[in-house]
């Protein structure tokens with residue numbers, strides 16, 4: 001699997017055929033454009049509705065999207081439907097429109113002769129583009145992927161994705177949000193919340209983990225990562241959600257996990273290959 005950094009919490013993990021896209025926000029390096037030109041199938045994951053984790057412009061890639069997995073608060077179904085309506089009514093997008101119509105006619109069991117705004121139903125959208133609305137605690141299987149949604153200490157959830165060859169964890173906004181300057185009550189609440197939401201991760205083992213190391217937390221920047229790596233057996237740790245300078249593991253981190261492999265992307269488009277035997 002090749003992991004490519006998009007921006008912020010956005011990553012693409014691909015195996016030569018399928019590309020798993022996590023929390024797309026921006027893609028200044030044009031990573032996804034290149035993948036769709038190469039004929040990749042896109043499988044899209046949205047952990048929650050915050051603007052830095054979900055933008056509906058991801059659906060400009062609709063003709064290439066084979067499944068969409070999202071927290072139930074994300075209006076993905078509505079936005080995909082709107083996008084299809086836009087595509088079939090706006091003439092300039094003739095090429096995209098014909099690709100979408102082809103998908104609908106290939107994948108749809110109900111016989112549709114012409115696709116119009118009226119017959120683009122939620123059922124049709126869900127069936128053709130394989131939309132999966134998830135709540136925390138759900139495990140779903142489709143398209144040869146098994147996806148479990150774990151909790152968050154902010155909005156939405158976090159994802160454990162088993163692709164059949166790799167187990168991938170993307171934390172979304174799950175973190176120990178310890179803000180030093182906050183009130184003692186809020187600090188205690190953040191601690192209690194991370195204890196509650198981290199607990200179900202105990203004993204999991206994953207090949208690739210993407211987890212926030214937010215610079216705005218200052219002294220507590222790594223606290224969430226330090227905790228979660230103690231709970232989960234993680235082959236490759238990838239920091240995200242930097243909101244500031246690139247993370248450099250502290251001496252504490254290195255002494256606590258001397259053998260932990262980390263890959264720290266610096267620029268959009270940076271990539272690493274992670275093989276699993």
Ligand SMILES: [Zn+2]
Pocket residue numbers: 050052053172173241
């Ligand atoms: Zn966030």
